[in-house]
Amino acid sequence: MKRHNKLMIAASLSAAAAHSLAAKAPLADMESFHQSLLTIDTHVDIPSNYATLLVDPAKKQLHQVDLVKMQQGGLDAAFFIVFVAQQPRNNWNYEQTKAKARHLFKAIHRMVDNNSDKIALARTAKDVRDIHKAGKKVALIGIENGYAIGKDLSLLEDYFKLGARYMTLTHYGHNDLGDSSNPSRQLQDQANEHGGLSNLGKAAISEMNRLGMMVDVSHTAKSTMMQAVALSRAPVIASHSGVKSVNPHARNLDDEQLRAIRRNGGVAQIVAVDEFLLNQPDEMWTTIGKIRREVGMEGYKDIPFLPAELYLQYHQRIEQEVRSKWPAVNIQDYVDHIDHAVKIAGIEHIGIASDFGGGGGVKGWNAADESQNVTTELLRRGYSKRDIAKLWGENTLRVMEEAEKVAAQTQHLLLTR
Numbered sequence: 001m002k003r004h005n006k007l008m009i010a011a012s013l014s015a016a017a018a019h020s021l022a023a024k025a026p027l028a029d030m031e032s033f034h035q036s037l038l039t040i041d042t043h044v045d046i047p048s049n050y051a052t053l054l055v056d057p058a059k060k061q062l063h064q065v066d067l068v069k070m071q072q073g074g075l076d077a078a079f080f081i082v083f084v085a086q087q088p089r090n091n092w093n094y095e096q097t098k099a100k101a102r103h104l105f106k107a108i109h110r111m112v113d114n115n116s117d118k119i120a121l122a123r124t125a126k127d128v129r130d131i132h133k134a135g136k137k138v139a140l141i142g143i144e145n146g147y148a149i150g151k152d153l154s155l156l157e158d159y160f161k162l163g164a165r166y167m168t169l170t171h172y173g174h175n176d177l178g179d180s181s182n183p184s185r186q187l188q189d190q191a192n193e194h195g196g197l198s199n200l201g202k203a204a205i206s207e208m209n210r211l212g213m214m215v216d217v218s219h220t221a222k223s224t225m226m227q228a229v230a231l232s233r234a235p236v237i238a239s240h241s242g243v244k245s246v247n248p249h250a251r252n253l254d255d256e257q258l259r260a261i262r263r264n265g266g267v268a269q270i271v272a273v274d275e276f277l278l279n280q281p282d283e284m285w286t287t288i289g290k291i292r293r294e295v296g297m298e299g300y301k302d303i304p305f306l307p308a309e310l311y312l313q314y315h316q317r318i319e320q321e322v323r324s325k326w327p328a329v330n331i332q333d334y335v336d337h338i339d340h341a342v343k344i345a346g347i348e349h350i351g352i353a354s355d356f357g358g359g360g361g362v363k364g365w366n367a368a369d370e371s372q373n374v375t376t377e378l379l380r381r382g383y384s385k386r387d388i389a390k391l392w393g394e395n396t397l398r399v400m401e402e403a404e405k406v407a408a409q410t411q412h413l414l415l416t417r
């Protein structure tokens with residue numbers, strides 16, 4: 001009920017605001033302002049068959065991000081993600097995981113190679129700006145889950161050479177680098193395995209600093225995160241997180257963490273995952289779980305793999321059986337998290353992430369072609385154009401540049417020693 005009222009108020013507010021905004025800034029102005037920005041989404045998951053005939057990013061298809069939707073929504077750049085799920089830690093799984101990671105690197109390279117007239121891979125912040133200026137979309141690469149290196153620190157340099165410019169230290173479940181915000185019951189994790197970072201995790205951060213790979217603290221336990229912030233010689237990012245003060249979810253950052261990111265010079269990119277943004281009743285999740293089981297899918301990460309028929313069937317049933325009772329989390333709910341994060345960490349330290357393909361998407365920003373709506377909502381709330389440029393990309397590029405500087409200094413020191 002409360003939720004319903006909130007939505008109604010938000011709807012009438014936004015209608016009124018949209019009206020007054022429309023009076024002040026015609027749609028064409030809004031569009032040209034959005035087009036003038038360098039927009040970066042710091043977290044986009046892809047299936048491993050991305051950039052094959054089955055999932056061709058050059059054509060508009062079911063996946064929330066493709067080159068057509070990026071063009072339509074004025075989304076200039078995205079970190080495409082090499083994601084590996086946490087598994088029991090043994091040599092067999094380390095090898096399998098390494099292969100899976102390489103498979104995803106290949107998918108991203110394939111997208112770029114097959115569409116070189118439309119998109120290019122950026123290895124530096126300067127690359128991002130140059131590619132953007134040349135009128136192409138920008139692909140960046142992030143690794144999600146330090147489990148991708150197992151216990152082998154030398155893989156960091158291999159992955160860096162393949163283009164990875166950040167690595168999320170953990171995912172769901174602890175790994176060899178540190179503790180996760182969500183210990184895995186299935187993997188029989190203790191609440192606290194390493195008390196934050198392991199020694200290997202500390203060494204990984206030092207190696208990432210040497211290479212110029214950004215340290216990503218999303219998905220990590222608070223202990224891991226605070227230690228990483230203290231240890232890293234370059235500013236860190238939280239590539240896709242919400243804020244706990246607005247919704248106390250385990251995946252969100254509390255105010256102390258936001259202040260730590262501010263002091264560190266880093267950026268927390270606020271994520272559009274409904275589950276993190278707003279607390280929803282258990283009954284809704286039970287219903288969604290039932291539909292997923294009946295449709296034959298397990299977890300959000302599987303959505304891109306679903307055959308089109310099942311995908312449509314799933315969405316139809318969600319609309320009929322879920323959205324009729326529990327309205328979708330919307331873009332206002334999303335920007336509420338940005339507002340709070342900016343209040344605590346400052347405008348220089350917040351960014352934007354969708355987690356499309358990995359469970360992200362809210363009403364109003366449910367695919368890359370709706371990215372302009374984020375700009376509209378930020379303007380509506382009184383953010384200046386300069387501030388919006390910082391949120392959409394400048395802050396992330398600054399941290400990337402800092403990471404590059406730290407790497408250059410380290411390599412200089414090593415050479416002159």
Ligand SMILES: [Zn+2]
Binds near residue numbers: 144219240358
């Ligand atoms: Zn994630």
